[in-house]
Amino acid sequence: MAVLTMRDALNQALREEMNRDETVFLLGEDIGLYDGSFKVTRGLMKEFGEKRVLDTPIAEEVIIGTAIGAAMSGLRPVAEMMTVNFILVAMDQVVNAAAHIRYMFGGGSKVPLVIRTPGGGGHQLGAQHSHSHENWFAHVPGLKVVAPGTPGDAKGMLKSAIRDDNPVMFIENEGTYAIKGEVPDGEHLVPLDKNDVKRQGDDVTICAHSRMLIVATEAAKELEQQGISAEIVDLRALRPLDMAPVIESVKKTGHAITLEEGWRSYGVGAEVASRIYEEAFDYLDAPVARIGAAEVPTPYNKRLERIAFPGKADVVVTARALLGKN
Amino acid sequence: MKVEQRPATERKQKDALKDRDALLHLYREMLLIRRFEEKTAEMYQMAKIGGFCHLNIGEEAAIVGTISALRPKDYVYSNYREHGHAIAKGVDPKAVMAELFGKETGTSHGRGGSMHLFSQEHRFYGGYAIVGEALPLAVGSGYAINYQERDEVVMSIFGDGATNIGAFHESLNVAKLWHLPVVFVCINNQYGMGTSVGRASSVTEIWRKACAYDMTGERVDGMDVVAVRQVTDELVAQAREQHEPSLLECVTYRYRGHSMSDPDTYRGKDEIKQWQTRDSILSLGEQMKKQKMLTAEDIEKIDQEITAQVEEAVKFADESPEPDPKDLYRDVYAESEAR
Numbered sequence: 001m002a003v004l005t006m007r008d009a010l011n012q013a014l015r016e017e018m019n020r021d022e023t024v025f026l027l028g029e030d031i032g033l034y035d036g037s038f039k040v041t042r043g044l045m046k047e048f049g050e051k052r053v054l055d056t057p058i059a060e061e062v063i064i065g066t067a068i069g070a071a072m073s074g075l076r077p078v079a080e081m082m083t084v085n086f087i088l089v090a091m092d093q094v095v096n097a098a099a100h101i102r103y104m105f106g107g108g109s110k111v112p113l114v115i116r117t118p119g120g121g122g123h124q125l126g127a128q129h130s131h132s133h134e135n136w137f138a139h140v141p142g143l144k145v146v147a148p149g150t151p152g153d154a155k156g157m158l159k160s161a162i163r164d165d166n167p168v169m170f171i172e173n174e175g176t177y178a179i180k181g182e183v184p185d186g187e188h189l190v191p192l193d194k195n196d197v198k199r200q201g202d203d204v205t206i207c208a209h210s211r212m213l214i215v216a217t218e219a220a221k222e223l224e225q226q227g228i229s230a231e232i233v234d235l236r237a238l239r240p241l242d243m244a245p246v247i248e249s250v251k252k253t254g255h256a257i258t259l260e261e262g263w264r265s266y267g268v269g270a271e272v273a274s275r276i277y278e279e280a281f282d283y284l285d286a287p288v289a290r291i292g293a294a295e296v297p298t299p300y301n302k303r304l305e306r307i308a309f310p311g312k313a314d315v316v317v318t319a320r321a322l323l324g325k326n
Numbered sequence: 327m328k329v330e331q332r333p334a335t336e337r338k339q340k341d342a343l344k345d346r347d348a349l350l351h352l353y354r355e356m357l358l359i360r361r362f363e364e365k366t367a368e369m370y371q372m373a374k375i376g377g378f379c380h381l382n383i384g385e386e387a388a389i390v391g392t393i394s395a396l397r398p399k400d401y402v403y404s405n406y407r408e409h410g411h412a413i414a415k416g417v418d419p420k421a422v423m424a425e426l427f428g429k430e431t432g433t434s435h436g437r438g439g440s441m442h443l444f445s446q447e448h449r450f451y452g453g454y455a456i457v458g459e460a461l462p463l464a465v466g467s468g469y470a471i472n473y474q475e476r477d478e479v480v481m482s483i484f485g486d487g488a489t490n491i492g493a494f495h496e497s498l499n500v501a502k503l504w505h506l507p508v509v510f511v512c513i514n515n516q517y518g519m520g521t522s523v524g525r526a527s528s529v530t531e532i533w534r535k536a537c538a539y540d541m542t543g544e545r546v547d548g549m550d551v552v553a554v555r556q557v558t559d560e561l562v563a564q565a566r567e568q569h570e571p572s573l574l575e576c577v578t579y580r581y582r583g584h585s586m587s588d589p590d591t592y593r594g595k596d597e598i599k600q601w602q603t604r605d606s607i608l609s610l611g612e613q614m615k616k617q618k619m620l621t622a623e624d625i626e627k628i629d630q631e632i633t634a635q636v637e638e639a640v641k642f643a644d645e646s647p648e649p650d651p652k653d654l655y656r657d658v659y660a661e662s663e664a665r
């Protein structure tokens with residue numbers, strides 16, 4: 001077991017799968033010669049050549065479309081969208097094509113495709129470069145959506161995603177590439193449909209994924225000092241959404257908080273909260289509390305931006321309020 | 327690296343450009359952008375500016391040569407590399423620097439930052455951070471101009487990389503189809519991030535992409551401000567008088583990395599040096615000296631004035647107030663006016 005950054009864990013997964021299966025290839029903007037905007041694909045063009053690590057023009061629609069067609073024609077593409085913000089110009093390919101082809105053609109074809117893309121904000125990149133869109137994708141039948149928050153999960157889920165026969169949206173986060181964690185060597189597979197308790201606790205359940213997992217962990221430590229024991233459920237599997245560990249946890253704690261980096265309206269927390277109401281209403285001592293970004297396009301100004309995104313203090317205050325301790 | 331210019335479509339030597347005042351104006355504008363951007367880099371390194379920051383250094387002739395051909399009521403749409411574009415369109419450098427600092431006095435009240443400058447007053451219709459995004463918007467302004475029978479022109483400015491995305495092709499097609507007064511300006515600085523034009527575009531002479539839409543296409547040496555200005559004058563006149571769009575490729579170079587955080591490992595130092603030998607500001611200065619329009623002392627004095635102007639912009643930005651956190655939700659929606 002090695003300690004790796006998220007970026008290197010992802011790089012390892014790509015390298016291992018490319019070595020394992022000749023049909024796996026990568027395509028995207030500046031992923032080869034430039035080694036990737038966030039250096040996730042570092043060294044891979046040198047190692048595997050330009051056929052298997054394909055630098056593309058700035059043409060998201062054709063990147064995803066090419067990946068879909070290649071997937072239908074016998075390859076296993078891993079497309080990189082430099083950031084999730086740019087996938088908005090290619091949503092037709094993602095939704096109308098990738099997600100629907102299998103069903104629409106009566107099971108006649110399949111699309112074994114991975115779209116890797118980082119989202120998230122907090123780097124003063126402004127309204128057009130700070131999006132979290134996992135809920136948009138998770139809305140769509142036919143897509144699988146995962147968003148790992150630890151290097152170990154990132155490696156294991158990326159390997160599983162590449163071997164999966166369906167289009168998988170693999171959501172990364174610009175704010176987590178440098179975090180470190182233990183990563184099992186070699187064959188390490190994490191299922192795409194299993195959420196995971198990342199921290200045990202008794203008083204309140206915090207559901208979070210990706211970068212918000214870090215925020216939740218910081219908040220849980222602070223709550224601990226205040227005598228509140230928080231359990232953290234990692235929502236790394238967003239679609240299909242594995243509710244089992246959430247429900248089990250809520251039955252124990254009676255209190256639930258959802259925490260996401262995107263806007264709350266119609267968001268991940270909205271879905272999780274309704275599922276809790278449907279499946280564990282009688283166990284709740286209070287309504288589910290949802291935390292998300294302020295409902296504004298992300299502002300550039302540092303101070304405004306900090307207020308706009310959820311942070312540790314928001315979680316602590318919310319947990320205390322939920323437990324009637326404010 | 328002499329750029330092959332297209333055989334001139336009967337290019338008349340405009341008297342205005344032999345005129346000392348006209349040349350001096352171009353010179354000052356270019357130098358202002360150069361000094362502003364150098365200061366911006368410095369401020370970024372001091373963490374006064376955050377986020378992504380893309381500089382115009384090297385591209386001054388292409389920017390000033392094109393935008394100076396416009397009237398105040400003409401529109402400019404741009405991308406994220408737009409500090410100089412806004413300044414050339416008349417936006418006060420103070421307001422630009424204040425925006426980079428995230429201040430309430432900035433062009434977008436600190437909400438936008440480096441990539442999202444805007445000025446309704448100067449018809450600088452914004453910096454957009456998604457490649458190709460603003461071309462369709464420029465088409466829309468062109469449509470509005472024709473609709474209301476106004477005599478304004480729209481200039482849409484973008485990079486070489488942007489000419490490979492669908493929105494570019496869709497926009498050129500309808501601009502020609504609907505006879506819109508839009509001048510599409512491609513600042514071909516040889517790279518889109520780390521990818522050279524030849525690795526991203528099947529056609530490396532970007533102006534030729536106009537042919538597919540039966541549109542006027544021109545290629546000009548983007549290091550020569552006078553040449554850029556002359557061809558732009560023609561294309562702007564064509565847009566204004568005949569409602570015919572065009573595509574102008576300015577062949578130029580960015581001396582710095584793609585953004586302040588680019589390690590810049592994909593090109594040789596020699597290549598950068600080569601282009602710098604043709605620096606547009608130095609060339610015009612030399613030319614004007616030769617023609618006895620400027621002395622070395624004049625050039626020194628102009629530089630001092632402009633450096634002082636940039637210092638003033640920094641001071642203004644520094645002393646300006648931050649946005650009030652209470653205003654976080656201001657301007658998500660417009661208040662609809664009664665009609």
Ligand SMILES: Cc1ncc(C[n+]2csc(CCOP(=O)(O)OP(=O)(O)O)c2C)c(N)n1
Pocket residue numbers: 029058060082086089407455456457458484485486487488489513515517518519584
């Ligand atoms: C749709 C989209 N894809 C990718 C990006 C990331 N990106 C920002 S600038 C850039 C390069 C653009 O190159 P070019 O059009 O030549 O303009 P330049 O930066 O050279 O001025 C890329 C790939 C983006 N902003 N938007």
Ligand SMILES: [Mg+2]
Pocket residue numbers: 485486487513514515516517518519
């Ligand atoms: Mg370029």
